[in-house]
Amino acid sequence: DTAVSQTPKYLVTQMGNDKSIKCEQNLGHDTMYWYKQDSKKFLKIMFSYNNKELIINETVPNRFSPKSPDKAHLNLHINSLELGDSAVYFCASSSRTDTQYFGPGTRLTVL
Amino acid sequence: SQKIEQNSEALNIQEGKTATLTCNYTNYSPAYLQWYRQDPGRGPVFLLLIRENEKEKRKERLKVTFDTTLKQSLFHITASQPADSATYLCALARRGFGNEKLTFGTGTRLTIIP
Numbered sequence: 501d502t503a504v505s506q507t508p509k510y511l512v513t514q515m516g517n518d519k520s521i522k523c524e525q526n527l528g529h530d531t532m533y534w535y536k537q538d539s540k541k542f543l544k545i546m547f548s549y550n551n552k553e554l555i556i557n558e559t560v561p562n563r564f565s566p567k568s569p570d571k572a573h574l575n576l577h578i579n580s581l582e583l584g585d586s587a588v589y590f591c592a593s594s595s596r597t598d599t600q601y602f603g604p605g606t607r608l609t610v611l
Numbered sequence: 612s613q614k615i616e617q618n619s620e621a622l623n624i625q626e627g628k629t630a631t632l633t634c635n636y637t638n639y640s641p642a643y644l645q646w647y648r649q650d651p652g653r654g655p656v657f658l659l660l661i662r663e664n665e666k667e668k669r670k671e672r673l674k675v676t677f678d679t680t681l682k683q684s685l686f687h688i689t690a691s692q693p694a695d696s697a698t699y700l701c702a703l704a705r706r707g708f709g710n711e712k713l714t715f716g717t718g719t720r721l722t723i724i725p
Contacts, residue, residue: 504654541698543655543715556712590654599645600713602654 504603512609523591532574535590613638615716632686634701641703649698
């Protein structure tokens with residue numbers, strides 16, 4: 501059984517479009533995250549949600565809007581995509597003082 | 612400013628030898644430090660966690676040390692194997708933040724040469 505799953509795995513789209521990435525975890529964790537990994541492989545946190553509430557927003561442009569319909573899901577919607585948004589986006593989950601479990605990643609390419 | 616640096620972007624080690632990776636940090640008061648492994652095209656996978664009051668942790672062929680005076684963690688893989696080839700990331704959790712804000716280092720790409 502997949503612990504943290506993301507869809508889609510690959511996303512290729514034009515500049516200016518709006519797209520969403522979905523994430524689900526079946527680990528019963530309270531906290532979920534979105535990370536961005538750029539071309540230099542640097543992994544940076546974007547958002548953190550605990551029990552469906554936003555607790556960290558790391559100076560991410562407001563074109564990025566996370567939505568958590570329930571504790572097991574954290575989706576990421578991106579408006580007006582730009583070339584610089586091209587990256588791999590990882591969803592992760594954890595309990596409060598535990599390790600993080602990462603999804604397989606979504607490679608976003610903006611043309 | 613706060614920084615987490617891993618000693619080298621890439622490291623090549625002969626099979627059977629011990630690989631040692633370094634994670635240095637500045638302007639942090641970490642509650643704990645974690646090491647993750649990332650294979651190409653996959654998400655990071657947790658390996659070991661060491662708390663600020665611990666000096667050393669072991670798991671099978673892996674050993675982590677944590678020196679809060681030097682602001683450094685060392686990650687060792689003994690009897691290295693080609694299957695250990697991957698990128699290794701250190702990550703710090705700041706005191707008071709728990710796991711809500713884990714900051715990652717830049718990673719070291721380790722290659723074990725047969």
